Amino acid sequence: MAYFDNVKVNDKLYGLVFGAGTVSQVFEESHYKMLVTFKNGYEVPYTEEGIPGWGNFKKQTIYYKSDIDLTDVDFGPAPKVLSPKKIIKLREKKKLEIRLPSGIWADCSKCVKNYIEEMLEAENYHLFRKKPKL
Numbered sequence: 001m002a003y004f005d006n007v008k009v010n011d012k013l014y015g016l017v018f019g020a021g022t023v024s025q026v027f028e029e030s031h032y033k034m035l036v037t038f039k040n041g042y043e044v045p046y047t048e049e050g051i052p053g054w055g056n057f058k059k060q061t062i063y064y065k066s067d068i069d070l071t072d073v074d075f076g077p078a079p080k081v082l083s084p085k086k087i088i089k090l091r092e093k094k095k096l097e098i099r100l101p102s103g104i105w106a107d108c109s110k111c112v113k114n115y116i117e118e119m120l121e122a123e124n125y126h127l128f129r130k131k132p133k134l
Contacts, residue, residue: 019102
């Protein structure tokens with residue numbers, strides 16, 4: 001039994017990428033189980049395991065709002081604003097993180113390249129940081 005087997009229209013969800021959202025459509029005979037509309041206007045299809053049709057994600061990125069615990073998730077600001085050259089250098093070394101619309105920091109290799117390029121072109125350098133050492 002998959003996590004979203006019993007999902008219904010208007011269920012409140014929380015996506016790690018786009019934040020709070022609501023189920024706007026449910027599909028019974030499709031690869032995707034539901035279409036979620038987020039507060040920022042994005043609409044993303046998800047499988048019944050919670051895997052999005054956006055980006056290179058292979059794990060669940062959306063949960064019922066009542067089920068998710070965000071106490072261990074990093075929402076902190078970037079320690080300093082990086083220069084465009086530093087961002088490109090860190091990206092090539094796979095040591096770059098980007099702040100998603102939900103406020104969570106994620107590895108840039110998991111994001112769609114267009115999203116990263118749009119943030120760079122818009123000079124949103126504050127949305128990038130070097131991966132913290134563990």
